[in-house]
Amino acid sequence: DQQVKQNSPSLSVQEGRISILNCDYTNSMFDYFLWYKKYPAEGPTFLISISSIKDKNEDGRFTVFLNKSAKHLSLHIVPSQPGDSAVYFCAASAQDSGYALNFGKGTSLLVTP
């Protein structure tokens, strides 16, 4: 049973606009969330994370929002650039259970000029 879901397999956005990638989770024990970015023929690269004690974390053009009551998080990229075109994975973990990152299937973002 998949505990982290990314329901949009793909997203296309114009350069300069905002990209919003969504992620839902089912396990209320998850308390740490990460976004990874993956280019073809490369491994996933860590992008940004958020702890459940926060509802927002910002790093440059990337902001992650966490809505614990809805078990939902989103990644905002503003402004979007063509180099942001990649597959974005949402991942979640529960500190008490350690080790395992539970990944979503990923959303393929295409930023068009």
Add this chain to the structure above:
Amino acid sequence: ETGVTQTPRHLVMGMTNKKSLKCEQHLGHNAMYWYKQSAKKPLELMFVYSLEERVENNSVPSRFSPECPNSSHLFLHLHTLQPEDSALYLCASSQGSSGTETQYFGPGTRLLVL
């Protein structure tokens, strides 16, 4: 070399072959992981090693056998695989092995089993 490296990058093997995947991390981390990514599926955790001891095995078939000789190296030995084992195998490492440690991934080995 920096980060996490994996060799080979591509591997084609028959069902009766024995092969090994290698992962090396140059980050001074204490935990290493093997993940499997099949087409249209999320990354699946296979094995976790913390301080060279296996701490988690997510019910992986015995035809996959991990080995961690030291904190910098991780191997995945493959024996009598099935075509459905064809996937991208990713290695990752992290400083510790708690749930809040950021994991750093290698580029992966693309495996095709014929």
